[in-house]
Amino acid sequence: MNTVASAPSLDTPAQRGAPLLEARALAFYRQDEAVFGPLDFSLTASELMLIEGDNGSGKTTLMRILTGLLRPEEGELFWRGERLTWDRCSGEVVFLGHQLGLKAELSARENLAFTIGLHGHRNQSGIEQALTQVGLSGLEDEPVRKLSAGQKKRVALARLLLVPAILWLLDEPYANLDRAGIELVDVLLEAHIAHGGSALVTSHGAVQFHGGEPQRIHLHD
Amino acid sequence: MIETRRPGLAHACAAVLRRDLTLAWRLRGDMVLPVLYALIVTSLFPFALGPENALLRRIAGGVVLVTILLAMLLAMDAMFRSDIEDGSLEQLMLAPQPLAVMLGMKILAHWLATALPLIVVAPLLAGMLHLPATVIPVLLAALLLATPLLSLLGGILVALTAGTRRSGMLLALMLLPLCVPVVIFAAGALAAAQEGLPWIAPIAWLGAALVLAVVLAPLACAAALRIALDS
Structure with missing residues (x-):
């Protein structure tokens, strides 16, 4: 079953100039009430963007739109200059959400x-x-069911290390983690940015990022 | 510089199949329930109708078909449920693989885990109702075509009802009318075989419907699940 094919590297010089992800007038409504937006931003390689906002300000909704799982009501998203449609998510993205996507009966x-x-x-x-x-x-071989909430989160973080994604979308990556775990997320982020990757992170402001000044988006109620 | 190795489609299909079958094996207690249900329901018929061989022999084919269909319905609801609840489905959608093919693999795994054990016990069920042994190969052929058809149709409906609560009852109400043609053709083949008539035509119809469903149902599933998660 050896059908693994080598794909070209993700950051060729030609692609390095264009922004990875660009949002133009992105907005989302729920029952005619604005959840957020309109938002304009662009993210290039080696950049970190923090999405800040109180509970219920639409951070998770924005994240789900950026993955392509949710359709924005208004505005457009571009991935490397091409329109990102609802049914065509980019394979170069890894998403860590509130639901970790781990099977409890299987081991890490x-x-x-x-x-x-x-x-x-x-x-x-x-x-x-x-x-x-x-x-x-x-x-490694314990069923995920037997791990603590923080340990489950760490299994999901291990996915970031394995998947060849250039853009990390992390929704509340610090939730359930202890002090060492929070440091671990920061270290992973710094290494990823240093290697030419990008990341969007939602948080309440716990990020300790030493690899340059991150962009910030603030969502209001 | 991020060096990558992207898996091919066959590799990804194998990964989905392996995971779902491993999960089914870990939760094998759940796999046994539809089989027990089918055994119990079938054993109720002689009690209700009396142990008269001629009568039981006449209804045996239809009873076994309908019992297996209802037993499949018990497990149908769970096809995508855990994947939606734990976020696995989101991860599947974000994978650089065609979603319809991945869902097709999930449906195949579900069929292997739920319908195949029922097909294995089908000769036993048929024997309990005195179905002639010569008809059993036709019964198995009909089941081998009808049960994947039901899994595929069920997959579409499970995907459509994924966002709703109490989807189990709704699913049954929506799926049973769609089962009617499947039951007619499968029972038609059995009745013809029991009377010594040619039974190949209804079986061929089931086969044709299955081919159509194999192509179209995963696409419909993918579209329906995208809509279900888009909320």
């Missing part, structure tokens, strides 16, 4: 093997290595 190793089967993986990255990096060595 099995869950990650499934992720790799669908998304492929970065060269020189392995499941063992990723799980060690997120501090779960020794728990």
